[in-house]
Amino acid sequence: MNVSISVLAVVVAVALWAVGSYNRLVRLRNQVANGWRQIDVQLKRRHDLIPNLVNAVRGAMDFERDTLTAVMTARAKAQSASGPAESARREGQLSEAVGRLLMVAENYPALRSNENVKMLQEELSGTENKVGFARQFYNDAVTAFNTAQQVFPASVLASAAGFTPAELFEITDASERDVPVVTLAPPTRPA
Amino acid sequence: MALTDDVPLRTDFFAEQRRHRRASRRLAHAAAAAVALMGIPVSLVIAPLLYGVVLIVLDVANLLHPLPSVTGPLAAAAHAFSNGELSSPMAMTLAGAAVIAPGMAAIVVLWLGVRALPDGDGCESHLRALAARAPRPGDLEERQLQNVVEEMSVAAGLPPPRIRLIDSPAANAAVFGSSGAGATIVVSRGLLDGFSREDTQALAGHLVASISNGDLEIASVLGSTLQTFGLLITLLDAPSGPASAGRFRRVVRIALRRGLDDADAGAIGDMLAARLLLDDGPEPVRIESKYERLRAPLIVASQAVKWTLFVFTTALVGPMLALLWRSRRYLADATAVQLTRNPGALWHALAELIQKGGMPEASAASSYLFVVGPETVGWQRPGAPPPPRVDDKMGTNSLLTFHPDIGRRLRRLVAQGAAAPPPEPRAVVTPLRRLLTGAGTVLVWGLFGIGMAAAAAGMVLVVGVSVLMDVLVLGLIHAFFSLFAA
Numbered sequence: 001m002n003v004s005i006s007v008l009a010v011v012v013a014v015a016l017w018a019v020g021s022y023n024r025l026v027r028l029r030n031q032v033a034n035g036w037r038q039i040d041v042q043l044k045r046r047h048d049l050i051p052n053l054v055n056a057v058r059g060a061m062d063f064e065r066d067t068l069t070a071v072m073t074a075r076a077k078a079q080s081a082s083g084p085a086e087s088a089r090r091e092g093q094l095s096e097a098v099g100r101l102l103m104v105a106e107n108y109p110a111l112r113s114n115e116n117v118k119m120l121q122e123e124l125s126g127t128e129n130k131v132g133f134a135r136q137f138y139n140d141a142v143t144a145f146n147t148a149q150q151v152f153p154a155s156v157l158a159s160a161a162g163f164t165p166a167e168l169f170e171i172t173d174a175s176e177r178d179v180p181v182v183t184l185a186p187p188t189r190p191a
Numbered sequence: 192m193a194l195t196d197d198v199p200l201r202t203d204f205f206a207e208q209r210r211h212r213r214a215s216r217r218l219a220h221a222a223a224a225a226v227a228l229m230g231i232p233v234s235l236v237i238a239p240l241l242y243g244v245v246l247i248v249l250d251v252a253n254l255l256h257p258l259p260s261v262t263g264p265l266a267a268a269a270h271a272f273s274n275g276e277l278s279s280p281m282a283m284t285l286a287g288a289a290v291i292a293p294g295m296a297a298i299v300v301l302w303l304g305v306r307a308l309p310d311g312d313g314c315e316s317h318l319r320a321l322a323a324r325a326p327r328p329g330d331l332e333e334r335q336l337q338n339v340v341e342e343m344s345v346a347a348g349l350p351p352p353r354i355r356l357i358d359s360p361a362a363n364a365a366v367f368g369s370s371g372a373g374a375t376i377v378v379s380r381g382l383l384d385g386f387s388r389e390d391t392q393a394l395a396g397h398l399v400a401s402i403s404n405g406d407l408e409i410a411s412v413l414g415s416t417l418q419t420f421g422l423l424i425t426l427l428d429a430p431s432g433p434a435s436a437g438r439f440r441r442v443v444r445i446a447l448r449r450g451l452d453d454a455d456a457g458a459i460g461d462m463l464a465a466r467l468l469l470d471d472g473p474e475p476v477r478i479e480s481k482y483e484r485l486r487a488p489l490i491v492a493s494q495a496v497k498w499t500l501f502v503f504t505t506a507l508v509g510p511m512l513a514l515l516w517r518s519r520r521y522l523a524d525a526t527a528v529q530l531t532r533n534p535g536a537l538w539h540a541l542a543e544l545i546q547k548g549g550m551p552e553a554s555a556a557s558s559y560l561f562v563v564g565p566e567t568v569g570w571q572r573p574g575a576p577p578p579p580r581v582d583d584k585m586g587t588n589s590l591l592t593f594h595p596d597i598g599r600r601l602r603r604l605v606a607q608g609a610a611a612p613p614p615e616p617r618a619v620v621t622p623l624r625r626l627l628t629g630a631g632t633v634l635v636w637g638l639f640g641i642g643m644a645a646a647a648a649g650m651v652l653v654v655g656v657s658v659l660m661d662v663l664v665l666g667l668i669h670a671f672f673s674l675f676a677a
Contacts, residue, residue, distance in 0.1 A: 031348075038345060118331055126338030129392075133346035136532065 021154045025163055028145040032166045035138030042130040050075050053120045060110050067104050071097045084167045135169050142166040198602045204528040211522035218515040225511055229503040232654050234294025236495045239661035241293045250672035302419040314367040320553040323355035323377050332383040339392045343399040346530040352376050361549025365561040366398040369411040374402045385547050393536035400526030406519050420500055427493035430486055488661045495657040498650045506643045509591050517595040528607050538609035564594035
């Protein structure tokens with residue numbers, strides 16, 4: 001009698017644990033998917049903004065044609081990328097090209113004082129940051145999801161239920177780790 | 192607990208979050224228990240009034256259509272109880288429940304009513320009081336603010352909150368609303384003009400972190416709980432004072448109409464600002480004819496409730512809520528570090544706020560919702576000299592402040608990785624000075640303890656008088672009806 005009750009208790013405890021772990025994994029997987037959609041939204045926003053910026057500065061910096069073309073090419077490539085890894089690489093290149101454009105634009109006083117261009121630069125640095133923060137949110141979600149799958153004993157349940165690790169959105173090229181300076185913020189604060 | 196132990200030298204934002212989440216959960220339970228405890232004397236005061244209403248209704252009904260007597264069995268039970276014939280634990284529990292339960296039920300019903308009031312959290316009335324406006328579309332700084340807040344919402348995985356601006360030179364920012372979905376971030380123009388994008392982002396991170404941690408829900412529950420007791424006093428005062436009667440009629444009107452115009456928002460704001468209505472001053476009591484003396488139980492009951500609230504909020508509930516809220520501030524700081532991954536920026540922004548920060552006009556009622564409070568920033572005096580660097584000594588982290596000591600906040604950010612200038616050398620503490628400080632502390636706490644003990648004794652006395660008076664007056668009324676019926 002007592003033995004059967006304790007066996008029953010163990011079975012119930014294991015079942016509860018399995019249900020809890022499974023639900024936790026599902027929640028984390030959904031969070032990863034949500035994080036990926038957020039990145040997508042921000043990337044789309046950036047792709048839409050870039051032609052505006054290029055058009056706004058084109059008149060004043062016509063002889064910097066190479067820089068402008070590089071931005072548009074990088075944008076086209078980034079738009080056609082698929083999957084976190086490739087997307088991350090292409091977007092990194094696009095960030096770099098935009099950063100170069102903004103740096104070059106600094107040399108043109110007419111552009112620097114143009115309200116329209118300033119607003120566009122703010123929009124662009126805002127979008128750059130949003131891409132970065134969306135990536136951070138996504139990568140945190142992926143890390144939590146992958147950790148939850150890999151720790152014992154949940155790993156047994158995860159592999160049995162067919163959960164697979166999600167892919168991080170990371171920059172692989174060493175040269176792309178340099179964050180381009182995109183903000184034209186007011187004078188830097190005193191150290 | 193977060194109040195007493197030292198700031199660690201090195202930690203990370205996850206550990207810091209866990210620590211403050213744990214502390215605030217404990218404090219929330221303690222505060223709930225304290226409020227429940229406060230409800231006992233209040234219930235004791237209002238239970239006879241509720242029974243009295245039932246009794247009078249029964250008496251009137253008895254005149255129209257004779258009913259079986261209710262008071263007979265009740266009196267028999269009370270008699271048996273006082274003779275010690277009903278001393279079993281069961282009977283004791285039942286008697287206790289009979290005394291406490293009606294009052295508790297009435298308080299809960301009032302609380303639900305307050306929760307259902309439009310703008311019960313006071314968000315709209317706060318925004319109106321602060322003259323908050325929508326951002327201007329063409330303004331670069333305001334556009335930047337929108338971007339910065341959106342960036343932080345992306346980092347937190349939340350929908351972006353509404354943004355409003357206050358045209359005040361005092362740099363500060365706050366978050367309003369009763370839940371994450373309806374949150375509004377309010378930023379002063381002074382903050383936009385005087386702070387870099389990075390600093391604004393760190394402060395926006397603190398506010399968005401506060402939303403994502405559920406601080407608004409906590410503030411809303413706390414606010415409505417305090418308002419419930421305020422409304423109770425208004426109800427008790429309504430028959431004897433024109434001001435309370437007017438306020439009560441207005442609350443009823445607002446509740447019935449469900450819309451909200453400026454005057455009504457102001458009325459709710461008054462109710463919020465007065466909170467417990469203790470600073471309202473006594474209502475002029477008019478006792479003109481002998482029938483009006485029947486109001487005396489209500490007047491005494493109202494005084495008893497006020498006294499109870501005063502004792503409990505000063506000694507127990509208030510300090511606990513302040514401690515809880517301060518713990519939530521540290522938690523929001525640590526979550527902001529998680530969102531921005533930039534502890535240095537938040538450190539710098541908070542340090543700047545010591546110098547440039549201020550409380551915008553008409554923010555007194557909502558100061559606890561701001562990033563830094565009046566304890567930190569020059570007490571609303573434009574042009575006042577910057578306050579000295581504060582540290583966690585008594586006074587800055589006193590019982591009832593809703594913002595943590597800024598020095599401690601900064602040091603916690605340093606522990607989370609903010610690069611900060613080397614700490615300023617502390618004043619040398621001589622043994623004599625330590626002795627004097629210790630003696631001063633003992634004296635202050637001793638006086639406080641004596642004062643609270645006296646106040647508690649007064650509370651017990653007033654509650655007792657109130658209950659006694661209720662029973663007497665009700666007995667008289669009942670006797671009068673019985674004569675009349677006979």
